[in-house]
Amino acid sequence: MELDNIRSQIKEAMIQGINEVLQGTEKSVTLHYVRPNNIVKYLDTVGCDSSDDMDTNGWSWDMWLYVRVNDVWYQIATDGYYQNSVEFSYYEDRNNEEL
Numbered sequence: 001m002e003l004d005n006i007r008s009q010i011k012e013a014m015i016q017g018i019n020e021v022l023q024g025t026e027k028s029v030t031l032h033y034v035r036p037n038n039i040v041k042y043l044d045t046v047g048c049d050s051s052d053d054m055d056t057n058g059w060s061w062d063m064w065l066y067v068r069v070n071d072v073w074y075q076i077a078t079d080g081y082y083q084n085s086v087e088f089s090y091y092e093d094r095n096n097e098e099l
Helices: 002-022 036-045
Strands: 028-032 048-051 055-057 062-069 072-079 085-090
Touching (some): 002 028, 002 085, 036 048, 036 062, 036 072, 036 085
Antiparallel strands (some): 028 085, 062 072, 072 085
């Protein structure tokens, strides 16, 4: 039972953090104990309409993925070797590209 409670708290914190970035109250959030695929699954429920292929780099398991929600680009990034967290952020460079 306690493990289910912890999982529920992690999911609630993930949803709250993502929504803060989507609503523009935060530019970026660090989400602890969350897998990138859980972020993508949640984003699918709130209108994620596109994502690029996941990129990786180096021995430390660097990973980043760009997703678009309501025509705004965001980045999901992590370093699996050094940290147990994922960064979800507004991707300013891509949103400022000229079309």
